[in-house]
Amino acid sequence: MPYDSPVRVRFAPSPTGQLHVGNARTALFNWLLARGSGGTFVLRIEDTDVARSTRESEAAIIEDLEWLGLTWDEGVERGGDRGPYRQSERLHIYRAHAVELLSRGLAYRCFCPPEQLEMDRYHALKDRRPPKYIGRCREISPEDARRRAESGEPAAIRFRIPDNRDVTFNDLVRGEVTFNTDVLGDPVIVRSEGVPAYNYAVVIDDALMEITHVVRGEDHISNTPRQILLYEAFGWKPPTFAHVSMVLGPDHSLLSKRHGATSVAEFRARGYLPEALTNYLALIGWSPGEGQEIVPIDELARRFRLEDVGHSAGVFDVEKLGWVNRHYVKHATPDRLLELALPHLRRAGYAEAPTPEAVSYLATVIPLVTASVDRLDQIPARLGFLFDYSAERALSDSAVRAEAQASRPVISALAEVLASGEPLHDRDAFRTAVARVRERTGAKGKTLLHPIRLALMGEPEGLELDLAVPAITRGAALGAAGIRPISSPAERAAALDRVLGALASDEAVPSPE
RNA sequence: GUCCCCAUCGUCCAGAGGCCUAGGACGCGGCCCUUUCAAGGCUGAAACCAGGGUUCGAAUCCCUGUGGGGACGCCA
Numbered sequence: 001m002p003y004d005s006p007v008r009v010r011f012a013p014s015p016t017g018q019l020h021v022g023n024a025r026t027a028l029f030n031w032l033l034a035r036g037s038g039g040t041f042v043l044r045i046e047d048t049d050v051a052r053s054t055r056e057s058e059a060a061i062i063e064d065l066e067w068l069g070l071t072w073d074e075g076v077e078r079g080g081d082r083g084p085y086r087q088s089e090r091l092h093i094y095r096a097h098a099v100e101l102l103s104r105g106l107a108y109r110c111f112c113p114p115e116q117l118e119m120d121r122y123h124a125l126k127d128r129r130p131p132k133y134i135g136r137c138r139e140i141s142p143e144d145a146r147r148r149a150e151s152g153e154p155a156a157i158r159f160r161i162p163d164n165r166d167v168t169f170n171d172l173v174r175g176e177v178t179f180n181t182d183v184l185g186d187p188v189i190v191r192s193e194g195v196p197a198y199n200y201a202v203v204i205d206d207a208l209m210e211i212t213h214v215v216r217g218e219d220h221i222s223n224t225p226r227q228i229l230l231y232e233a234f235g236w237k238p239p240t241f242a243h244v245s246m247v248l249g250p251d252h253s254l255l256s257k258r259h260g261a262t263s264v265a266e267f268r269a270r271g272y273l274p275e276a277l278t279n280y281l282a283l284i285g286w287s288p289g290e291g292q293e294i295v296p297i298d299e300l301a302r303r304f305r306l307e308d309v310g311h312s313a314g315v316f317d318v319e320k321l322g323w324v325n326r327h328y329v330k331h332a333t334p335d336r337l338l339e340l341a342l343p344h345l346r347r348a349g350y351a352e353a354p355t356p357e358a359v360s361y362l363a364t365v366i367p368l369v370t371a372s373v374d375r376l377d378q379i380p381a382r383l384g385f386l387f388d389y390s391a392e393r394a395l396s397d398s399a400v401r402a403e404a405q406a407s408r409p410v411i412s413a414l415a416e417v418l419a420s421g422e423p424l425h426d427r428d429a430f431r432t433a434v435a436r437v438r439e440r441t442g443a444k445g446k447t448l449l450h451p452i453r454l455a456l457m458g459e460p461e462g463l464e465l466d467l468a469v470p471a472i473t474r475g476a477a478l479g480a481a482g483i484r485p486i487s488s489p490a491e492r493a494a495a496l497d498r499v500l501g502a503l504a505s506d507e508a509v510p511s512p513e
Numbered sequence: 514g515u516c517c518c519c520a521u522c523g524u525c526c527a528g529a530g531g532c533c534u535a536g537g538a539c540g541c542g543g544c545c546c547u548u549u550c551a552a553g554g555c556u557g558a559a560a561c562c563a564g565g566g567u568u569c570g571a572a573u574c575c576c577u578g579u580g581g582g583g584a585c586g587c588c589a
Contacts, residue, residue, distance in 0.1 A: 012589090013589090014588080014589050016588085016589080046589065048588095048589085049588060049589070051588095052588075052589095110587085112587095114586095114587065117586080117587080118586095121585095121586080124514090124585095125514080127514085128514035128515080129514070129515075130514070130515045130516075130585055131514090131515095131585055131586090132515095132585060133586095154587095156587050157587095158587095171518095174517095174518070174519090177517070177518080178517090179516070179517070180516080182516095183515065183516045183517090183584095183585075184516095184585085185585070187586090188586080188587045189587095190587085191587040192587060193587080195587085197586090197587065197588085197589090198586095198588070198589045199589090201589095202589090217583095218517095218518065218519090218582080218583060218584095219582095219583055219584070219589090220583095220584090220589085221517065221518065221583075221584075222516075222517055222518090222583070222584040222585070223584080223589090225517095243518080245518085245519080245582090246582070246583075248581095248582080250523095250524085252581065252582075253582085254582080254583090280525095283525060283526075283538090284525065284526090285525085285526085286526080287525085287526045287527065287537095287538095288526095289526095289527075290527095290537090291526090291527075291536080291537040291538070292537090292538090293525090293526090293537085293538050293539085310519095310525090310526075311518075311519055311520090312518090312519050312520060312581090312582090313518095313519075313581085313582060313583090314524085314525065314526090315523095315524055315525075316524095316525095317524050317525060317539065317540085319524080319539060319540055320524075320525065320538075320539040320540080321539095322539090323538085323539055323540085324539090326552090330552090369551095371551075371552045371553085372550080372551040372552055373551090373552095382551090445548065446548055446549085447548095448548075449548035449549080450548065450549075452548085453548070453549065457549095459549090459550090460549065460550085461549045461550035461551080462549075462550060462551085463549095463550085463551090464547085464548090464549090465548075465549090
């Protein structure tokens with residue numbers, strides 16, 4: 001049995017910006033572990049960086065977690081009996097524990113001004129020494145230190161790291177890891193403003209919140225020995241640690257903004273589905289086995305084991321995310337698709353304020369293009385043939401224009417047939433019209449359909465005409481129903497024929513070029 | 514610089530000494546379908562970082578090297 005007691009895990013973001021997909025993956029792994037084992041998932045906000053933390057970021061992160069479906073049982077906005085869950089509201093707790101450490105001589109006051117520390121660091125780096133705190137204030141007597149602090153001299157509190165000791169822990173994903181304390185340097189646990197520092201606050205919180213498994217990014221692995229020493233100082237049993245590998249960009253550096261979208265919010269805005277993102281994120285550094293790739297989140301929770309998480313960093317592959325997303329888009333219900341696609345259509349200016357009729361029209365037309373789309377924000381472009389028809393633009397490519405000019409008879413015939421015939425409400429009506437054009441011109445195959453496509457859709461490629469033409473016809477019948485008006489097939493054919501006619505008479509006159 | 518972690522196709526994973534002439538997925542190429550582009554189906558190319566051990570036998574274990582990543586902060 002992998003986990004003897006009920007698992008309590010946590011995700012502890014600092015509200016200093018958007019939720020990064022790498023952190024989202026960490027949150028996901030925690031969530032999967034909790035859900036898969038009937039454990040508890042705690043959300044704690046680490047807002048001890050007063051300068052950078054904002055309530056806006058906190059709200060944004062919470063929104064993203066909820067959107068992803070990574071619900072938490074205990075924590076901010078949900079409560080629980082081990083709160084408060086915002087570190088800025090736990091200052092008294094940190095203070096009390098720091099006083100204890102101080103009185104036991106396990107911590108000491110440090111009066112080194114920040115500028116001094118910066119210099120130390122600079123020189124250490126220059127002399128190729130580890131840039132750790134050199135311990136200048138280590139030996140100040142507690143009495144002196146207290147006097148200086150009470151006289152108003154700014155003092156941080158540092159934790160005393162013992163000399164030359166091996167600290168070993170058994171990492172659930174990496175196995176046994178050992179650090180010697182000599183590489184460590186005494187960390188600040190309480191800043192001179194009285195606010196706790198990360199390495200200290202996490203320990204207090206994880207211990208008091210009874211976290212059993214600390215699952216976090218590999219970038220924290222070298223913080224672990226310091227934290228273990230802190231647990232020991234308080235006589236607490238450290239949790240089990242599990243450091244999951246990092247997520248990299250295509251160039252193998254840490255995934256960052258210069259690689260493009262990195263935040264959950266951006267992916268949401270681009271029209272990725274939450275289940276696609278969680279599914280894909282789970283696939284970085286882990287595999288459900290049996291060659292399966294498309295696995296819904298509940299199933300992931302059932303199969304996920306920390307022991308199976310890979311050891312090496314993984315490159316974030318937008319292409320594969322796109323593939324996963326496409327899968328979920330294809331399987332989404334029409335209603336949901338409509339709801340999700342509407343904002344994108346609005347932004348494109350295609351559907352500012354659609355009437356109920358227009359909405360039900362859009363509901364029929366959106367599924368036509370979803371199979372060919374990786375993201376929902378690509379839907380407007382795929383639907384451009386409806387809202388954005390222009391005979392002039394259809395002919396802007398010279399090769400296309402040449403073909404169209406050669407096919408002018410087909411286009412003229414089409415314009416005539418459509419001017420007098422029935423609207424092309426369905427595919428049979430369309431095929432009948434095509435047959436008439438064929439009879440009149442003798443054209444068939446490509447020479448028949450290519451010009452017709454160009455005339456009706458304004459594009460040499462795209463959706464099947466059998467599907468597109470009825471959609472155009474029905475859209476045109478709608479008029480201006482809070483959407484951008486759609487011109488009818490008859491109007492389109494006439495327009496293209498007219499432009500082609502103008503072109504022909506222009507060319508009859510020798511051009512000055 | 515010091516310490517820590519890591520190392521299988523371009524990418525993500527499978528592989529826990531013989532089942533490996535290394536498997537799957539994304540992507541890429543080809544073919545099919547099709548009036549077009551996609552989608553879909555089929556198919557192909559593509560990897561065990563190097564060198565030493567251990568062993569009858571190593572992608573799998575050990576060592577060294579190399580490469581990549583992380584950390585060393587009054588950021589988290």
